[in-house]
Amino acid sequence: MTNSVLGVILIQILISGQIGSIQSAPLSSYLVSSFTPPDTDFNLPFNHIAINNITGDIYIGARERLYQLDSNLALKVTVDNGNCDTSDKDNKLLTTVVTHHIYKLITCGCQKGSSLCQTRNPVNISLDLIELADTPYIVAMGDVSMSTVGVVALGADFEEDEITKHGESLYFFIARSGGGAASAFRFISKYSLADLQSQQQIPANILTDDSTSSKHIISYEDFLFVFISRDEETYLGRICRDSPDQDFASYTEIKLECGHAGSQNVIQSAYIGPAGSELAKSMNISTEDGVLYAVFSSTSSYLCAYRMIDVEQTFEDAIFGCIQGTGTGIANSFISDDIHRGGSKCEKYANGELPQHPFRCTGRIPEEDSRNGYLLYKYVSATNPLSASPISTIPDVISTSIVTTVERHHTVAFVGDTQGYFYKVE
CATH class of the missing domain: 2.130.10.10 (YVTN repeat-like/Quinoprotein amine dehydrogenase)
Structure with missing residues (x-):
């Protein structure tokens, strides 16, 4: 999405x-279950959603936030990306990679003042964070329509x-x-x-x-x-x-x-x-x-x-x-x-x-x-x-x-x- x-x-x-x-x-x-972010300003856009096909966990990229939910939409982990210096503060790209050899979540967008990409542990997205160097030009930042x-x-x-x-x-x-x-x-x-x-x-x-x-x-x-x-x-x-x-x-x-x-x-x-x-x-x-x-x-x-x-x-x-x-x-x-x-x-x-x-x-x-x-x-x-x-x-x-x-x-x-x-x- x-x-x-x-x-x-x-x-x-x-x-x-x-x-x-x-x-x-x-x-x-058609509501079966729902999730409302616990943050004070919860009506921020959800830009990207990725699903872990093994565990059923759902990952959401929002403005200055990443959320990890279980398959029933219960909140498991929240990550605060910090206040980005760029005018676009959204997490603009997420994907899960689940194979026999690769098991990771890739996120790109707002990250503490930059627009770098990271890899994260899909079991807990706050763990095993690895900043990927030389990735500031992967996602279109600044204009939310781009x-x-x-x-x-x-x-x-x-x-x-x-x-x-x-x-x-x-x-x-x-x-x-x-x-x-x-x-x-x-x-x-x-x-x-x-x-x-x-x-x-x-x-x-x-x-x-x-x-x-x-x-x-x-x-x-x-x-x-x-x-x-x-x-x-x-x-x-x-x-x-x-x-x-x-x-x-x-x-x-x-x-x-x-x-x-x-x-x-x-x-x-x-x-x-x-x-x-x-x-x-x-x-x-x-x-x-x-x-x-x-x-x-x-x-x-x-x-x-x-x-x-x-x-x-x-x-x-x-x-x-x-x-x-x-x-x-x-x-x-x-x-x-x-x-x-x-x-x-x-x-x-x-x-x-x-x-x-x-x-x-x-x-x-x-x-x-x-x-x-x-x-x-x-x-x-x-x-x-x-x-x-x-x-x-x-x-x-x-x-x-x-x-x-x-x-x-x-x-x-x-x-x-x-x-x-x-x-x-x-």
Whole structure:
């Protein structure tokens, strides 16, 4: 959960149905248990929530506070981060990493006057605190509207100047808001879980402006998908989890539109999951195929669904359009076109027929006389948007989150809003 929640956590149990109608109620109608912070000023925003899948403990990042609850929402531990010197005093990023070899909670944000990241013991978040050096630029601080989103996922082990795969490990992938020539931050980065040192990254200072807002990130199959709001339009960025390029040269963007001519373009949240048999039939896909569900808002909220086969094809068309000049893909205009600064590039292959090559994860063609190969493309945008019509509309509501499930062959979407209401779209 990456959107702010004021003062209370609620757990809901609902019955599923079929997309088509909308039922709504205050979240309190589904209240099973609740938590109210014991602090005097308890109506501070909860910015991030993480769950320990082994113990069921819940970790909350709030303003100058971290809370640890048990599975019944009883308070176990409170950590006072202190009065931060930055104007943004929120804890802006949390994740739990639970494997056979790694058991830790990672927090980033306000920490006694700085914005460093830390690792903590998930059993008791006040213990075994380790400050991670050189991490002040991971999260977007200062402007509370500028979010940082992250996900732990498998990625290829990477060594600088090597483009071969050395195996896979868990890494922390982060997408941050902001940018512009003066930015010291990174736009998208892959970090080691041991010390949060950057392994691969797209620097934010090659973005042409600072309007990029990273809203959500999803790991799906071989890719990471980053949902971006820019100038009140929505873009979907894609990188390969096992990209062999230090600067994620194969990063590609497509534009998402919801509604007639993209009339609803402000992305709020998204989810990738299957479709029930009825929705799958209407979309002409199998129930095994993935669907991207996205909620957009203006003065109301709109749910649009995109076939993942169409999403993936749009990315492929963008890459080959860039290389072959077919008009379906061009150099990304939001990333500097100065290639010496690491910016975007499209270049036709000058050595005859284009070789058979897996271009989706690298724009480099291996050459015998070059260790890094021939760079054919870097940072691409699709020229045509991927559009869909809303399958549901929730009037006069600004949505904040979405998750879907399938019950009895029907697709059900659960949507939360800024006013504490919960919608079952069936």
